[in-house]
Amino acid sequence: MSIIQVNMHEAKSQLSYLSERVLAGDRVVIAKSGKPCVDLLPHQTTTTRQAGRLKGKIVIPDDFDNTSQDIIDGFYGSQL
Numbered sequence: 001m002s003i004i005q006v007n008m009h010e011a012k013s014q015l016s017y018l019s020e021r022v023l024a025g026d027r028v029v030i031a032k033s034g035k036p037c038v039d040l041l042p043h044q045t046t047t048t049r050q051a052g053r054l055k056g057k058i059v060i061p062d063d064f065d066n067t068s069q070d071i072i073d074g075f076y077g078s079q080l
Helices: 008-013 015-023 069-076
Strands: 003-007 027-032 035-040
Touching: 003 008, 003 015, 008 015, 008 027, 015 027, 015 035
Parallel strands: 003 027
Antiparallel strands: 027 035
């Protein structure tokens, strides 16, 4: 892995080449007036969420909505 620093003008004119370098594992830093300001990174895909994929793996107890008074007092004090 190597680090490549280019200025804005070079980045505009060499975007395809720089993208290939990033995909090959190199780090590309784009500088403005000689100061690094932007890193060129590969796109990271996110996994698609699927409804019901944990069905049968999570158990919610019957008394889930019944919160004891001492826990409520711990959050709110005895103001209720």
